[in-house]
Amino acid sequence: MFYALAVFAPLAGALVSGLLGRIIGDKAAMGASILGMVVAAICGPLAFFQLTAGAAPGVLDLGTWIESGNLHVSWALRYDTLSAAMVAMVSFVSMLIHVYSVGYMGHDARPRYRFFAYLSLFSFAMLMLVTANNLAQIFFGWEGVGLCSYLLIGYWYDRPSACAAAMKAFIVNRVADLPFAVGLALIFLKFGSIGFDTIFPAVAQHGADTYALFGTSFSAIETIGMLLFIGAMGKSAQLGFHVWLPDAMEGPTPVSALIHAATMVTAGVFLMARMSPLMEFAPDTLVFVTFIGASTALFAATVGCTQNDIKRVIAYSTCSQLGYMFAAVGVGAYQASVFHLITHAFFKALLFLSAGSVIHAMSDEQDMRKMGGLAKIIPVTCTVMWIGNLALAGIPPLAGSYSKDAIISATYAAHTGIGTYAFICTLLAAFLTAFYSWRLLFMTFHGKSRASHHALEHAHESPWVMLAPLVVLAFGAVFAGWALNTWFIGADWEHFWNGAIFNGPHNQIMENIERVPEWVEMAPLVLAILGIGLAWVMYIASPLLPIRLAMTFRPIYRFLLNKWYFDELYNVIFVQPTIRLARVFWQVGDVTIIDGVPNGLAEITSDGSRQIVKIQTGSLAVYAFVMLIGVVALVSIFMLSR
Numbered sequence: 001m002f003y004a005l006a007v008f009a010p011l012a013g014a015l016v017s018g019l020l021g022r023i024i025g026d027k028a029a030m031g032a033s034i035l036g037m038v039v040a041a042i043c044g045p046l047a048f049f050q051l052t053a054g055a056a057p058g059v060l061d062l063g064t065w066i067e068s069g070n071l072h073v074s075w076a077l078r079y080d081t082l083s084a085a086m087v088a089m090v091s092f093v094s095m096l097i098h099v100y101s102v103g104y105m106g107h108d109a110r111p112r113y114r115f116f117a118y119l120s121l122f123s124f125a126m127l128m129l130v131t132a133n134n135l136a137q138i139f140f141g142w143e144g145v146g147l148c149s150y151l152l153i154g155y156w157y158d159r160p161s162a163c164a165a166a167m168k169a170f171i172v173n174r175v176a177d178l179p180f181a182v183g184l185a186l187i188f189l190k191f192g193s194i195g196f197d198t199i200f201p202a203v204a205q206h207g208a209d210t211y212a213l214f215g216t217s218f219s220a221i222e223t224i225g226m227l228l229f230i231g232a233m234g235k236s237a238q239l240g241f242h243v244w245l246p247d248a249m250e251g252p253t254p255v256s257a258l259i260h261a262a263t264m265v266t267a268g269v270f271l272m273a274r275m276s277p278l279m280e281f282a283p284d285t286l287v288f289v290t291f292i293g294a295s296t297a298l299f300a301a302t303v304g305c306t307q308n309d310i311k312r313v314i315a316y317s318t319c320s321q322l323g324y325m326f327a328a329v330g331v332g333a334y335q336a337s338v339f340h341l342i343t344h345a346f347f348k349a350l351l352f353l354s355a356g357s358v359i360h361a362m363s364d365e366q367d368m369r370k371m372g373g374l375a376k377i378i379p380v381t382c383t384v385m386w387i388g389n390l391a392l393a394g395i396p397p398l399a400g401s402y403s404k405d406a407i408i409s410a411t412y413a414a415h416t417g418i419g420t421y422a423f424i425c426t427l428l429a430a431f432l433t434a435f436y437s438w439r440l441l442f443m444t445f446h447g448k449s450r451a452s453h454h455a456l457e458h459a460h461e462s463p464w465v466m467l468a469p470l471v472v473l474a475f476g477a478v479f480a481g482w483a484l485n486t487w488f489i490g491a492d493w494e495h496f497w498n499g500a501i502f503n504g505p506h507n508q509i510m511e512n513i514e515r516v517p518e519w520v521e522m523a524p525l526v527l528a529i530l531g532i533g534l535a536w537v538m539y540i541a542s543p544l545l546p547i548r549l550a551m552t553f554r555p556i557y558r559f560l561l562n563k564w565y566f567d568e569l570y571n572v573i574f575v576q577p578t579i580r581l582a583r584v585f586w587q588v589g590d591v592t593i594i595d596g597v598p599n600g601l602a603e604i605t606s607d608g609s610r611q612i613v614k615i616q617t618g619s620l621a622v623y624a625f626v627m628l629i630g631v632v633a634l635v636s637i638f639m640l641s642r
Contacts, residue, residue, distance in 0.1 A: 003079055004060060006044035006091050007127045009036040014120035021113025029113030030102060033120045037095040040123070044091035048084040052487070057081070057498060059133050059197070066136065070192060076133035078196070082273060082338065082500040086130035089342050090263055093349050094123040096469035100353050101254040103466035104360060108252075115155060119258065122148035126263040130270055135184045135194040138271065142180070142235065145264045146173050152259070153251040165247040172244040176234020183227030186211075190220055200277040200502070207281050225282030228275060229289055232268030236322045239296040243566055245319055249311040253356030256311055257349045260318045266341050269325045273334045277502040280332070287418050290330025294411070294422035297323030299564065301432035305439065306560040309366050310355045313440050317392065318348055320429055324407050327422045332507040333410035335497060339488040340403035346476030347391035347399055353470055354385040357462040358444060362455050368440065373449035378461045382445045384474040389441055391477040393434040393528045402481030404430070405524050406489055406513060412520045413512035430524045434531025442539035489513070 013036025021029035051057065057080040066073035077083075098119055105112055125148055129141025154166030184194060190206055191199050209220040232238075237245035245265070249256055259265060272279060272289070279286060300320035307313045321344050328337035359366055361378050375382040391398040394405055408430065411422040449456065461467070487496045493510060503510065538545045550557040562568070 002043040002050070003047040003077060003084070003087070003131075006040045006047060006087050007077060007124070007131055009039035009043070010091075010094070010120045010127065011124040012036050014117050014124060017113050017120060018117030021111065021117065026112045030116050033116035034095070034098050034102070036120055037091065037098045037123065040091035040127070041095035044084075044088040047079070048088040051079070051081060051084045052496070057500070071188065071194075073134055073136045073194065075137065077131040078133040079131075080500040081497050082270075083131050085338070085342060086270060087127055089345050090123065090126050090130065093345050093473075094119070094126075094258060094263065096472055097254050097258050097349065097353070100257075100356070100466050100469040101252075103463045104254055104356055105252065110155075115152075115252070118148055118151045118155070119254070122152065122258060122263065126267070129267055133196055135187060135196075138274075139181070139184060142177070142231075142267060145267065146170065146177070146235075149173075149248070149255075149259055149264055152255040153248045155251055155255065159250065162250040165244075165250040168247050169244040172241055173234045176231050176241050179227040180231025180234075183224050183231065186220070186224050186227065190224070196274070203278050203281055219282070219284075221278060222282045222284050225275075225279050225285035226288065228271060228278075229285060229292075232271050232326075233292065234268075235271075236265050236268030236326070237319050238268070238292050238323065238326060239299055240292075242296065242300065242319050243570065246307075246312050246315045246563070249309065249315055253311065253352060253359060256315070257352035257356070260315060260348065260352065265318060265322060266325075266345070269322065269329065269337055269341050272326070272329045273338050273501055276334045279329070280502060280504040280507060286330045286332065288330075289326055290411075290418045290422050293323045293326025293328075293330055294425035295323070296320065297327060297429040298425040298432075299323075301429040301436065302560055303563050304436040305432055306557065308369050310358060310368050310371075310440060310444065311352070311366055313368075313436060314348070314351050314355055317351070317433065317436070320433065321348070321392075321404075323429070324404060324426060327426060328407040328410055331410050331414040331416075331419050331422065332503060332509040333407065333513065334501045334503070335489050335493055335510060336403065336406040336410050336513070338501070339484065340400075340407055342484060342488075343391070343399035343403040343477075343480045346473055346480050347388045350384060350388040350470060350473035350477050351392065353466070353473065354381055354388060357381040357466055357470065358385075360462050360466070361459045362451065363458050365451070365455055368443040370451055370455070371444045371449075372447045372451065373445070374451075374459065375445040377456075377459045380461060380467050381470070384467075384470045385445070386441065387474045387477050389437040391481075393437050393532065394430060394524050395528060396525065397478075397482055399477050399479070399481035401525070402485045405521065408524050409513045409516045409520055410509055412516050413509055415512075427523055427527060431527040431531045434528040435535050438532045438535035439539055442535060447540055447543060 010033075013033040016024075016032035016036075017029040020032075024032075060077040060079060062075040062077065064072070065075045098116070101116070101119065105115060108115075122145060125141050125144025127141075129138055129145065132138040132141060150166045150170040153169055154163050156162045187199060188194050190209065191202055193199060203221065206220060210217040211220050211223055212218075234241040245260065248259060251259075279289075297320045300316045300323060304313050304316035304320065307316060321340070325337045325340050325344075328334070328340065357378065358371070358374065358381060361374070361381070362371065365371070387398070391400040394400040408423065408426045411419050411426055413419075414422075451459070486492070489510065490496075538549075559565070
């Protein structure tokens with residue numbers, strides 16, 4: 001009962017707010033959305049704790065959805081540890097973001113019922129995704145959060161940059177969704193079903209199956225795993241598909257927190273964990289997952305060091321942390337990956353919402369170069385943002401020190417070549433994470449103020465409707481790692497997960513994490529402290545040093561500032577050729593052929609009719625003369641034919 005309420009209460013709030021908002025008004029609509037999320041935030045954790053207390057996992061069947069030939073799909077809510085943990089986290093964090101939005105969107109001139117309807121619908125779609133008992137239902141939630149992200153990123157539709165960012169996110173995700181859909185179809189062809197209860201027990205039986213393509217045989221399980229992962233790369237903004245994530249910052253800050261912290265971008269990680277019984281039989285795909293995850297973690301961290309927009313720094317941080325999660329999946333430590341997913345939701349939502357509080361205080365200014373010295377003006381925001389960055393950097397005993405360090409240890413404990421690559425990348429990313437986190441803090445809250453007189457004159461602490469969610473999230477950033485560590489990756493992890501995540505007989509990574517050398521456990525902390533120290537030297541002790549370094553190493557600085565030129569590269573490879581091809585189809589195909597031939601015939605007909613019309617003079621004498629000529633012509637033809 002609690003479980004179903006947690007899933008469907010946001011839908012009820014979205015329907016009331018979206019359909020009746022114009023009638024009942026903004027305040028009532030916002031109240032309905034928040035009430036739905038409060039119900040979900042109470043029922044979700046209750047359902048999770050019932051499961052940990054000994055309740056039996058199961059499936060709540062809501063009825064038949066699709067019946068077509070051999071394809072039978074039911075609406076069903078899967079109730080196991082993985083789904084229950086995700087429901088508890090998503091519902092609770094989303095509820096706090098709804099409350100925060102009341103204050104943040106308070107001065108927005110548009111009807112706010114539409115914004116809250118989108119937020120609640122987004123939350124419902126994500127909850128449907130994480131509770132799915134089959135791949136069709138996952139795909140429904142998958143596309144649902146994609147649609148809602150488009151609506152939310154482009155919520156300020158009168159801003160061209162917001163509309164462009166919404167389109168970019170939508171298109172990039174659709175590109176990645178095609179392989180996902182193909183993978184789903186191949187699963188049905190191979191297993192005769194897309195239900196997890198049918199697929200998972202049968203994976204081992206199909207381990208040697210192949211697909212023939214272009215005269216070559218490919219492992220069926222490897223192919224399916226690769227296609228599903230490419231779908232996850234798009235949704236979770238991994239290297240190559242990451243380009244939509246920073247641009248999504250054009251949406252309101254609560255949207256950034258909702259999409260980039262607790263919900264949509266973690267869907268890919270969740271999919272990999274849910275499909276662990278299949279992924280365990282696709283070792284080559286897992287190598288690729290490790291490579292992409294580790295590379296993304298390092299790539300995004302390097303870019304985050306040079307960005308000046310406070311939200312974009314945090315966005316690249318999200319991209320980097322998702323890379324950590326996929327690196328853990330790749331080495332088989334699915335439990336550590338989900339652990340970091342949960343703790344990351346608290347401190348990353350805290351960081352985004354804190355950034356929103358800064359933007360709110362600074363009259364919508366987002367450039368950190370125009371801030372500084374704000375600690376005395378907005379002390380509560382400064383304090384909670386310090387807590388969020390401590391958790392992100394992995395400073396004990398905050399949440400990140402438990403989950404992120406477990407992932408780094410897992411990459412080392414894999415004892416493989418790709419594991420070593422991931423270990424090096426994640427260690428370097430840990431150093432850079434601490435550096436850019438404290439760069440953000442020092443540029444925003446400390447040192448001399450670089451803000452305009454107007455901004456400082458109007459700077460103020462946010463109202464408590466915004467600060468209260470920050471304080472709650474700060475507690476999560478401090479205690480979530482400590483509270484969940486024993487359950488998620490502790491000695492009794494097998495009992496806790498109870499089969500919700502599968503580790504094959506050959507996968508001993510969870511045991512090996514506990515046997516890594518002490519220097520491996522200490523390395524992330526040492527590097528984090530060094531990163532913080534370097535940020536202090538560059539932005540507090542010697543604030544001119546970053547300028548001198550940027551001028552000395554200008555090519556490297558420009559390379560990182562321009563995000564490795566991925567956007568420019570894609571513009572050359574994909575965008576401009578597509579535009580040129582479209583122009584050819586337009587000018588030749590549409591104007592010349594499609595419009596040209598029919599329109600040309602129409603013009604001939606029109607011109608002919610204009611000439612024939614001239615015969616109609618209205619003169620009886622002319623008509624009689626023409627008739628006479630006709631009669632003479634007919635008689636002549638008749639005579640000649642004889």
